[in-house]
Amino acid sequence: MEARRTRRQLLKATTALAAVALLSACGGGSQASTAGAAGPGGIANEIKLMGVYDTTGPVAYAGVGASKGMKLAMDEIQEQGFLGKDVKITLDEADSAGSIERASSEVSRAIAKPEINAIFGPVSGQQAATVAPMVEKAGVPTIFNQAGSDGVVIGDYTFRGTAPMHSYYDIGAEYLADKGLTNVAVLYNGTYPTFAEIGQKVFPKLAEEHGLTISSSYAVQSNTQDFTAQAQEIAKNKPDAVVMLLIAPQSVTALTQLDQAGYKGQTIATSVQSAGNVAQAGEHAAGLVYPVDFSAAQEGELAVNFIEGFKKKYGEDPDPYAAEGYDSMWWMARGIKASGDSSRAGIQKGMQQVASEGFEGVMGHLTFEGNDMRVNGVLVQWDGSKEHLVKK
Known part of the structure; x- marks a missing residue:
């Protein structure tokens, strides 16, 4: 594992040096002149964005977090004059409220407004997969956070600023194998596409691949609120570990009922449980481990600066959704600067160029498979009040 970290650090250092060299080659710091030089469309003084995602309902934590991160990035982009001294980014938002129909309607309205340069789309996989063909056909660059299911990144105009959970969940399986926790039960939400896939x-x-045995597997629905039967059976069978793939409100109940049933083994969850989303479970959640794409416990320079800026603006630690929104907004801004064009076509072209090169974000070194983000991820443990990095 030490070799793996060393390779990551070397890659980050190499990328950072390349970025410095590129900036020097472009003439240093004149953001305005650099921004205006690269494309026939030019960069407008006002770049209008539309956000359509859940800010109420069961997965509102993802939409609200992403929105906060995006707004912090917008502040920084404008303060730095990254796209030009007088360039302003504005973001209007609509709550899709857990409804596919509402998400479709709001996205349709945004598409019909030519002044909307780009859309930040739904965090729900089902909503995102429904609107993705719409924005692709209309040629409106749309960046999705979360929405990890298939059918979201489907062409040139659809982008995902969240690495699919499955792409870094290997660090969870690796942890179990390293700890000798080889007999595993799986409890998952079979309605939620991301969790069903995992x-x-x-x-x-x-x-x-890691020599683990799945001794039992239990599928539940998104509206399941009582896990007594599953908890009792798991406690009776005494597996070494439980892989829990549930949305945040469900996980509080499941962790409580597992503990009450007498299960004392390791539980490993997902980024959905991060940033205090399981705090209501109290002592029942202590010791929970989960892979995340970002944690406020991270120590890298960009991460620390982001955490401090977020605390200053909002008075709280950022969650992974905020980091995803932040890096996504900077991805778009880098794309506009790369193409020198803030039109829909210019944003699409520039974001693809940035994706082909990758960049350093608060989540670490960001790479892409097409228009789909990838990160290394980190493993954290919740002690009942805050997260700690797990040292493997």
């Missing part, structure tokens, strides 16, 4: 396909494959 529970049915991804984790079984990872288990085979």
